[in-house]
Amino acid sequence: MNDYRYTRPEQFPPIVKNLIIINALVFVAQLLFDSQINLTHKLAMWPIIPEQLKAQLILSGIITDDQTFKPYQIATHFFTHSTSSFFHILFNMFTLWMFGRTLENIWGPKRFLFFYLCSGVGAAALHLTIQYFRAEPLLAALESNNEQAIISNIGALAPAVGASGAVMGLMAAFAYLFPNTEFYMMFIPVPIKAKWLVLGYAAIDLFGGVANIAGDNIAHFAHLGGAITGFIIVFIWNKNNRRTFY
Known part of the structure; x- marks a missing residue:
């Protein structure tokens, strides 16, 4: 007797659905309370900086104590998005749904949530x-009063927000499991396989991170950290059973 049972994949599996709801609720809270309590500043992940620099920056009034790293920010920053651009949260949530639903249907809720959170922590x-x-x-620039050098390196104090790092982990896992799945991208008339799509994004982030272009407010190394973490986890999980799909 055949005991096989077909389970229809869910379009909105529970973890993906709840992650999107949480991100949306946090975004609404940011819009409502930023002007009152600087909620985004509290939830964003501020950089860890040397104590000597931190003291000097606070003393000179360049930053406040609210603009310094707190451990809880590792968890809160990837549920927080920029309120200056609705596209930021829209793109991240669409990508979370697009890649995450497939992975959660394969792995189940617990393993998927573990993977997502680990990718976010790896990005951080x-x-x-x-x-x-x-x-x-x-x-060094502050100590030498080098104004040009200060401007060039002030990005080291920028906070990070967004689910992009965790989402890049999902993209890396999807590309590993389904490398030849084809996607159509806007303005590109030919389909692109998942493996080349993710490698292309990683190359752009690597260039953007190394180039450190003035005015670029994208946390490129967070994206890379999420992708690397996601790839390592799925590689370990897949090492023994070789369940790669095409």
């Missing part, structure tokens, strides 16, 4: 590490 870890080392030139 790489971002914080890079920001810490970028703070050293800023300290």
